[in-house]
Amino acid sequence: MSATSTPISPTSSSSNNASGEKQAPTLAEMVKQLNTEKLIEFLRGEDLQLTDPHFEILRKEEISGRTFFKTTKDEFRSLGLSFGPATALVEFAKEVKDKKLRAFSSYRTLKDFKEVLAKYGIDSNCITSIPQFQPGLHALDEKDEVLRHCISDILLKLENMGTVADSNEGMRREYISSILHASVRIARKITGKEIIIRLEQEIIGEQSSGRADYGITDTEDLLCVAEGKQNLPAIGFAQNLVQLESSCQTNLKKQKKRKASDAFGGDDYEYLYGIVSTGTDWYFILYTTEGIYCTSETEYHISLTKSALKDDADLKRNVKKVMEIIVGLLKDRITVEKAPDAKRRRVEEKYKSEH
Template sequence: MKVKNTKSQKQHKTHKTETGTLAEEIETYGVNDLISFLEKQKGLDYDDAEIIRKEKINGHAFLKFTTKKFRDCGMPGGTAMILADFAKECKEKKSRAFSSYRTKKDLKEVLEKYGAGRIEDIPQFSPRIHKIDEKDESFLHCLKDIRIKLSNMGTVNQSNEAIRCEYISAILHACVHITKNLTGKYIRINPQFEIIGGESTGRVDYAIGALEELFCITEGKQFQIDIGFAQNIMQCESAYRTNKRKQKADDAFYDYIFGIVTTATEWYFLLYTPDGISCTSKNPLSIRFVESALKEGSEEEKELYKSVKRVMEVIVGLLKDRVDVEKMPVVKKQRVCSYFEE
C-alpha cells in the first residue's frame, strides 16, 4: 500500500549549502582583486601587476589566458608561463577543506599569509560591547538552559567537542535573538553551514547572517585553540568571498567578518577584512561550567552568570554593529577603523 507524503513526513535539510569551485570564485574577481590574489599566491611583482592593470585582465579573462596571450601583453616569458600554468591549475583545483587545517605547519602558513608569525603577533582589536539587562528574557532563558545542561552533563572539564557545542549553541542562539530584538533586522544562525569561497571550503560550526550576507563564523573546539584560529581565519576569508560573490560586487567592494574561536570555556574573537586580520588573543574571555554553580546563591553561580553575560555582551555588540552598518564600502572601512581608535 502506498502512503502519501504529508508535510510532516517530508525530510528537511539541517544546513544550507553554498556551491562553487575555486575557478568560479576567480571568475568574480575584478582587476585589483586578481592582482591581490596573484601577489599572495605567486608573488606577482609591481611591473607584472601593472601589465595586468593596463590590459584590464580580470578573473574571467585570467582563466582563459595562455602563455602566448600573456606574452602578447608584454609579460616576460617566465612569468607568462607561470601565470598560464597557474590559471590552468586553478580551473582544475578543488578547494581545500577547513578541517584539513590541523597541524602547526598549517597554522604557520595561514598566519604568514597575513603577516604574522604567531597568534600573539596578530594585531589586537577591542570589541564594542552592548550591555545586556539582567532581566532580559533571552539572557535568562540562556542561563536556564545552561543550568539544565550542567545538571544533565556535568562539569565541563575533559568534555568532548559535542558537549562543549551544547553550551556554545545556547549562548549564540540567545545572542542572535537579542540582536534581532534590538535591531528589528532579519538575522539567522545556521549550524553546520557549508561555505565555498576561494582557497577553502567546508562546513562551519555556526554561521550567523542575513539573506545575502554572512556576519559571523564560529568554530567550536574541544581544545587546540591554535588550530581553531587557523580554521576560523580561513572560514572568515571564504565567508568574505561568498558575500562578494552573492552581491556580484566590483573592485570597490569592502566587507568585514567577525570570527569566534571557542571551547565554550574560552572565547576568542577575530575581525577579518581584505586588508588583514586582528583578534583578542591577548584578552580572551572565560566561563567556568561547573556543577557547583547549580547551588543557588553560591559564588560559583554568581561567577557563571557574570561570565556568561560578559561573553554575550561582546557577541551582541559585534552582531549589532555588523547588522546596523551601512553597505557603502567607505562606511564599513570607517567602522573597522573605529575598532582601533583609543
C-alpha cells in the same frame, strides 16, 4: 577566480585518502551539481565579460553544470554565442577543472596556523601575536528574559551532563549553541533586522571550502562565523581565519552581482567577525580584507562546572559578559551601511586608535 556562495554540497562528491580523511572536492565536482540557474549565478560572479543576452542563451538551451564541461567552443557558437564569449566559457571550464579547494578541517596543526598567519605578515604560531582589538559591548539587563533563559538552559545542561570534559567536543558545543542562539535572539530584537544562525554553514571560497560550525547571516551576507573547539584554540583560529577569508570572498561576490544602481565602485573592502570557543574560553576575531585582529590577550572565560548549581553568580556574570560582546558585534555588523567605504570608516572609527 572569485568565491561562490552557491548552496551545493562538497561532501557529496568528496573522496577519502588512505588514512580515511575526507578530501576537499575539486571545484569542477561542485559545479557539475549546478542546475542551469545556479550555473548562471555562478558564472555571473566571474570576470568573464558575459552579458545578459549570453546568459539567456545558456538558459534557453538549459545548459547545466554537467553539460557546461562537455560543451565545445564550436557548440557554444552554434547556439548563438560569438567567438569571444564562447572562448571565455571554454577556457574558464578548463580552469575550473584544475581548481582544487582545501577543506577547512585540514588546517589542524601549528604549522598550518603559522602558514595562515604568514598571509597577514605575522611570523608566529601563537594567537597572542595577532594584533588586538577591543570589541564593543551592548549592555544587557540582568533581568533580560532571553539572558535568563540562556542561564537556565546552561544550568540544566550542567545538571544533566556534568562538568565539561576536556575530550568531549560535542558537550562543549551544547553550551556554545545556547549562548549563540540567545545572543542572536537579542540582536534580532534590538536591531529589528533578520539575523539567522545556521548550523554547519557551508562556505566556498577561492582556495578553501567546507562547513563552519555556525554561520550567522542576514538576508544577504555572512556577518559572523563561529567555530567550536575541544581545547586547541590555535587550531580553531587557523580554521576560523580561512572560514572568514572565504566568507569575505563570498560577500564580495554578492556585492558585485548587485544592480548597477547599487554599485559601490571598485572598492573591495569587507569585514566580518569570528568566534572561536571551547565552551569555557571565548575568543573574538575581527577579519578585514586589509588585516586581522583578535582578543587573545583578554580573558573571556566561563567556568562550566557543577559547582554553579550551588552558586551561579560567576556563571551569570561571565555568560552575560560574553553575550554582551556577541550582541555588540552583531549589532555593529548588521547596522553598517553596505558600501565598502562605509565599512572601512566604521572599522577605522571603532578600532583604528587601538591598532
